[in-house]
Amino acid sequence: MENAARLSQVTNSYMKHTFSPASDNWGFIKFIEKSKIQGSPFLENDCLTIRCLLTVTKESRTQDVETNSIVVPPSNLHQDFGNMLHDGEGADVTFTVCGQLFHAHRCVLAFRSPVFRAELFGPLRENATECIKIDDMEPMIFEALLHFIYTDTLPDNCKDGKAAAMQHMLVAADRYGVDRLRLLCERKLSEAIDVETVSTTLALAEQHHCSQLRGACIRFMASPDMLGPVMLTDGFKHLVASCPLILKEVLDEVSRIWRDKSS
Template sequence: MAAAAGEQWMAAAFLVFRLKDEKQTRLRVQEPLMDVFLLQKKIAGYNLAKGIGVGKYIASEPFTVGGYEWAIYFYPDGKSPEDGAAYVSLFIALASEGTDVRALFELTLVDQSGKGQDKVHTHFGRSLEGGPYTLKYRGSMWGYKRFFKRSALESSDYLKDDCLLVNCTVGVVQSHTEGPKIYTIPVPPSNMSKHIGQLLTDGKRTDITFEVDGEVFPAHKVVLAARSPVFRAQLFGPMKDKNMKRIAIEDMEASVFKALLHFMYWDELPDIEELTGLNTTWVSTLMAQHLLAAADRYALERLKLLCELKLCEDVAINTVANTLALAEQHHCYQLKTVCLRFVALPENLKAVMQTDGFDYLQQSCPSLLTELLEYVAKVGEHSVSPCLYSNEVLDGGDANGRRVKPRI
C-alpha cells in the first residue's frame, strides 16, 4: 500500500475477539514509516452476549496506533433498531481525544475451519479513490451495521466453541513530517481524589454527623451534595433544616455506610478485607449486594455499576438467587440477565432451586419465575458456555446458602 507524499502510515492491530478477558499479549514492532501493533485477547461467550439489546456493545480494551487510542465495538444484537437484531455489528472507534483524524481500516472475520474463507471488509482498497476516512472527534466510528447476518453467523464456521475471531487493521495518516519532540515535561496523573479522600481521613472541618447502627460518621455536606443528588436535596434543598447537625440512617449496617462514604470521597471501592476484617469471596459478595442497594438509595450510579460488575464476576450457586432478586428490585437489567442465564444452565438449575435464596426469590419476585422458564427453554435450544460463571459454592456458605449472615 503506497502512502501519499508527505504522509506516514502507522498501522496494524489484530484482535482476537470474544466475551471475557482471560489473557492478552501485546507486541509492537517499530519500522521507519510504520508502527505495527498486535493485540491478542482471549475472550469467550458469544451466546452469553446475545440479548443485551440493540444498540448495546461490548468494547475491547483501548489500543494505541498512530498516537491515538482505538477500541473495537461489537454489537451482538446489532447497532440499528430498524434491523431488529437480525445482524451483528462491528465498528472501530476513536477512543481518545482527536480532531479530524485520518485513517484506513480493515475488519476480517476469521474462518475457524481452516478453509481460509475469511470475510474481509476493507477500506484500504478504496484509499486511492476516496482517500482516508476522517474521524471528526472522540467516539467517531468506522464499521458495518450489517457486518454479518446473525442467523447465518450462528450456523457458520466463523463461530467455533462459542467464539469469534476478528482481525483488525488500522492505518493512521500523519499529515506532517516532524521528527520526535526533543523536549518534554512529564505531568503526573490527577490526584484530586486523593486530596478529597484525605478530608474524610483527617476528619477536619466536618459539618454533619451520621448515626448508623450505633456508630457515628462525621462528613462534609458539600462533598456529599456534590456526589449524590439525594444528599444534595436533603442537605441543601428547600426542605432542609438549617440547624441539622446529625442524621440517623436506618436500615443500613455501619460497614456498608462506611464503604459508601469511602466511595463518595475517593471514587473507588474500599478494600473489603480492611473494612470487614474478613477475606472471603462470600463476604465480598455480601458487601457488594448491600452496597448496591445503598448506591441505588443515594443515586450513585457509578458505584451501582461497580457493584453490579463485582456481583457478575462472583455469581455462584449459593448467592445467585439473592443477587437476582436484588437486580430485579433495583433495576439492574444487565446483572439480572447474567443471573438468569446462570440459573438456567442445566448443571446449575437444580442446585440453585434447593437454596434458601431461591425460596426468597419466589416470595419477593414471583414474576421472575416466568422469565426464568423462558431462559431455561432457550438454553435447551442453544448451547451456552458457562465460562463467565463459577458453579462452585462460595466460601462462607453451604450449597443451600444456609449460614447465619455475619455482620459486615
C-alpha cells in the same frame, strides 16, 4: 567608487553560494568573465585577490535532546478528597449510623448524590445543628459509601468483591443515587455469581431495577445443569416467594437455550 560599486554588484550576483549535503559537486558551477573584473583594485599583475565571507551553520540535532524529560505525576485529586474526609477538616454535617459518628462536607455530598442534595439543601433539609440519624444501614457500608463519594473508588476492605458486602453496597448506592457505584457493584456481583448466591442476587437485582445484573443471573440459572442445584438452595425458595414471576422468565430462558441447541 565606481569600481567598488561595480565589484559589489558582481559579488552579489555571482559569488554568493550555499553548499549543502545534498549537492553533488564540490565547486561553483558558474564563472566570472574576465572582462567584468578588469580594472578592479583586486586584480593586480594577473593576480586576483578574493575575499570570502563564510558562514557555517550547525544543524540543530533535536533528536538528541530529550523533549519529554518533564515528568507529570498522575492526578491525586481523589487522594486529596480522601484525606479531607479522613481528617474531617471543614466538615459541616454529622451522621450517626447505628451509634457511630461520621463527619462530612455538605457540598461534596450534594454534588455527588441527588438524594443528599435534597436532604441537605432541599426544602426538607436537615437542621445543620443536628446529627442526621441512619439506623437501617451498617456503619461499614455507610463508611464505604462516603469513601466512594469522595474518591470515586472502593475502599480496600471492599475490593475483594465479597457478595454480601457488594449486595449491601448496591442497596446503599441505589438509595442515594450514586449510579457509578451501583453499576460497579452490579459488575462485581455478576462476576461472583455461583449456585449459592445467584438467587439472592437475582432478587436484589429485581428489587433495585438492575437490568444487567438481572440478565446475568437469569442466564446463569438457565445454563445447562445449573437450574437443578440452584432450586435446592434456600435462596431460591426465598426468590420464588418474593418474586414469583421471575421463575417464568428463567424457564423461558431455559427453553430458548434448548431450542437453540436443537436447531
